[in-house]
Amino acid sequence: MTSTYSNTQASGALSAVDTGIVIVKPVVYCFRIARMLAETKTPMRASKISRLLDINPSTCFNILRTMTLEGILSFDAESKTYQVGNELELLLQYLVPKSTFSNLDAARPLLQKAAAKLNVTITIWKKLGKDRIMLICTESNPGAIRIDMASGQRLPHLMGASGRLFAYYDQTPEQELKSSFDKVRWSRKLNFAQYKQEIQQISKRGWAIDDGYFSAGITAIAAPVLNSSEKMVLSVSAVTFRGTYSQEHYAHIGLELNKLAKTLSDLFL
Numbered sequence: 001m002t003s004t005y006s007n008t009q010a011s012g013a014l015s016a017v018d019t020g021i022v023i024v025k026p027v028v029y030c031f032r033i034a035r036m037l038a039e040t041k042t043p044m045r046a047s048k049i050s051r052l053l054d055i056n057p058s059t060c061f062n063i064l065r066t067m068t069l070e071g072i073l074s075f076d077a078e079s080k081t082y083q084v085g086n087e088l089e090l091l092l093q094y095l096v097p098k099s100t101f102s103n104l105d106a107a108r109p110l111l112q113k114a115a116a117k118l119n120v121t122i123t124i125w126k127k128l129g130k131d132r133i134m135l136i137c138t139e140s141n142p143g144a145i146r147i148d149m150a151s152g153q154r155l156p157h158l159m160g161a162s163g164r165l166f167a168y169y170d171q172t173p174e175q176e177l178k179s180s181f182d183k184v185r186w187s188r189k190l191n192f193a194q195y196k197q198e199i200q201q202i203s204k205r206g207w208a209i210d211d212g213y214f215s216a217g218i219t220a221i222a223a224p225v226l227n228s229s230e231k232m233v234l235s236v237s238a239v240t241f242r243g244t245y246s247q248e249h250y251a252h253i254g255l256e257l258n259k260l261a262k263t264l265s266d267l268f269l
Contacts, residue, residue, distance in 0.1 A: 029055050029063050034072055034084065038153055043081035088152050103267055104137050110267075111139040111236075114260050118253055120238040121147045124264075125162040125222075131180065133157050133166060133235075147218065147239050155214075156184050158195075161222035162235035164208040168199045169224060169232035187216040207254035212242045219243075221250055223257035225264045236261050 032053050037044065044052075050060035064082055067073040071087030104124070115122045124137040135153040140146040158167055158180055167177060174196070181192050190213045202208050207223045214220060222237035238253050245253070 026059070026063060029053065029060070030067060030072070033060075033063065033067065034088065035154070037073065037082065037084050038088070038150075039155065041150070041153070043076060043079065043083040045079075045081050049082065084150070084152070091152075107137070107264060107267055108139060110260065110263060111137065114238075114256070115139045115141045116143065118238055118256060120240045120253065121149065123149055123237045123239060124225075125160075125235045125237060126233075127157065127166055128154060131157050133159070133162055136234075145241075147241070149239065156180070158184055159210075160214040160237070161208040161210040161220040162237050163214075164195075164199050164210065165202060165222055165224050165232060165235050168202045168208070169226075186213045188212055205251070205254060206258050209250060209254070217242050219245075219250065221253045221257060223254065223261040225261045227265070234264070236264060 033049060036049070036053065046061050046064050047057065049055070049064065050057045053060070055063070064073060064075075068075045068082065068085070071085045073082045074085040075082055107124075111122045111124070114120075119141050121138060121140045123135055123139075125133045126136050128134040132154045133156075135149055135151055135155075138149045138151060140148070155163070157163055158177075172180075177196070178192055181195060198208065207221060209222075210220045212219060218239060219242045220237050220239045222235045224232040225234035225236060227233050236257055238257055
């Protein structure tokens with residue numbers, strides 16, 4: 001994951017002019033810091049955070065210290081870097097219904113079995129609001145080199161294989177899809193026509209793939225977990241190092257994920 005970061009307002013958010021309210025900058029900075037560190041997954045020094053988010057160095061340092069005291073961030077004294085703290089993991093429980101966590105516990109053996117069988121990392125993603133998706137569960141194959149992904153990680157809602165699925169099942173209008181697409185920072189070049197074609201392919205095969213566009217060197221395949229109304233509520237994704245398998249094997253993984261997704265539908269819904 002690249003450590004560069006775009007200091008822009010989250011899409012769908014209202015500006016002070018739109019709402020007529022006074023924006024409290026330190027609060028805004030707290031959210032931007034937490035979001036950046038969660039999305040980049042890269043520990044950073046205070047000076048770098050200040051520079052990337054254009055925050056006064058003294059103000060940034062005080063905010064970082066406060067967030068660390070509250071457990072939102074953790075501080076490594078040796079490297080003098082900050083990263084996401086354990087408190088965000090606890091906050092996740094307030095964002096996702098308790099029944100989901102209970103069902104996740106029941107689903108873990110299935111996810112672990114799939115991770116070992118397919119030799120991948122298995123993840124479950126949930127739509128969070130209008131423009132974000134959130135990782136709520138991850139299981140890795142203990143016998144292989146693992147790709148570690150922390151629960152609570154949030155991404156723009158179009159990113160990755162799961163993002164393509166949500167775009168398809170949400171039936172996002174093309175103009176809105178294009179506007180959101182243009183705001184995403186892809187790890188390698190991807191044009192809208194190709195992205196749109198990959199979404200259209202979901203109707204034929206039932207799964208989606210992101211081949212190194214979300215994160216360089218990573219391929220993700222995802223299948224939708226649907227409710228009784230055929231509405232997508234979660235995605236189950238297989239993550240592996242790019243180039244590990246052939247396109248034919250990726251298709252095999254996609255079909256296996258479709259089977260797993262149907263089992264999860266019965267479990268979660």
